[in-house]
Amino acid sequence: MPARAGIALILPAPWLVSGIQGVAIQPGQILALMQIILFAALLLAAAWIDCRRHIIPDILNLGIALSALLCFRPANLWGLLAAVPFLIAAMGGGMGGGDVKMVAACGLVLGFWDTIFGCVIGLLLMLCSCLVISGGLRGKEARPMAPFLSAGFLAAYFLP
Numbered sequence: 001m002p003a004r005a006g007i008a009l010i011l012p013a014p015w016l017v018s019g020i021q022g023v024a025i026q027p028g029q030i031l032a033l034m035q036i037i038l039f040a041a042l043l044l045a046a047a048w049i050d051c052r053r054h055i056i057p058d059i060l061n062l063g064i065a066l067s068a069l070l071c072f073r074p075a076n077l078w079g080l081l082a083a084v085p086f087l088i089a090a091m092g093g094g095m096g097g098g099d100v101k102m103v104a105a106c107g108l109v110l111g112f113w114d115t116i117f118g119c120v121i122g123l124l125l126m127l128c129s130c131l132v133i134s135g136g137l138r139g140k141e142a143r144p145m146a147p148f149l150s151a152g153f154l155a156a157y158f159l160p
Contacts, residue, residue, distance in 0.1 A: 035070040036157065039109055042067065043150035046102060050146035056098030061105045068108035079107025082115035099145045106153045114156040122152025 046060045068076060083104035090100050107115040126148035 031070045035067050035109070038067045038070070039064060039157065040154060043106075043146075043153060046098075047144075047147035047150040050098070050144040054142055054144060055096070056102055056146050058098075058101065061098065061101040064102065064105035065108050068105075073111070076108055076111040078112040079110055079115045080104050082107045082112055082119060086119075095145065099149065102146060102149060106149075110153065110156055115153070117159075118152035118154075118156035119149065120152070121155050122149035125151055 042060050042063045046056045046064075049060070050056050083100050086095065086100040086103050089095050090097055103115065103119060106118065110118060122145070126143070126145060129148065130143065
């Protein structure tokens with residue numbers, strides 16, 4: 001699994017680098033820059049830990065949610081609703097609760113539509129990984145979702 005974990009962790013790198021390069025730091029944008037650095041670091045940590053231990057620590061999800069306070073917009077509270085389909089899947093035993101909490105936390109940072117976009121991108125990346133790298137879908141094999149969702153959320157943050 002280490003080779004696949006490395007590939008999954010590299011996926012968000014181009015968006016992160018291109019986004020930070022395009023930022024001209026002005027006094028009013030320091031909080032936004034702090035938010036994306038914290039957001040990206042916590043997502044990458046969640047992806048790494050999920051690949052290694054198949055768990056996303058609550059402290060990382062809390063950190064992602066708290067990073068929303070750096071550039072808080074009340075409309076982003078609707079982003080919590082993007083986690084509802086994941087909650088339904090988790091109640092059916094299809095995934096872990098850490099993934100649900102991560103989607104909800106990212107919803108606070110991104111807002112509803114950007115979180116949905118990030119989920120779609122992440123799930124498509126996961127599907128491609130399952131089909132191409134792993135050689136297909138096999139039963140109920142546990143796979144880490146955080147690397148793929150992290151890539152999708154970073155894409156949603158940087159794409160207009």
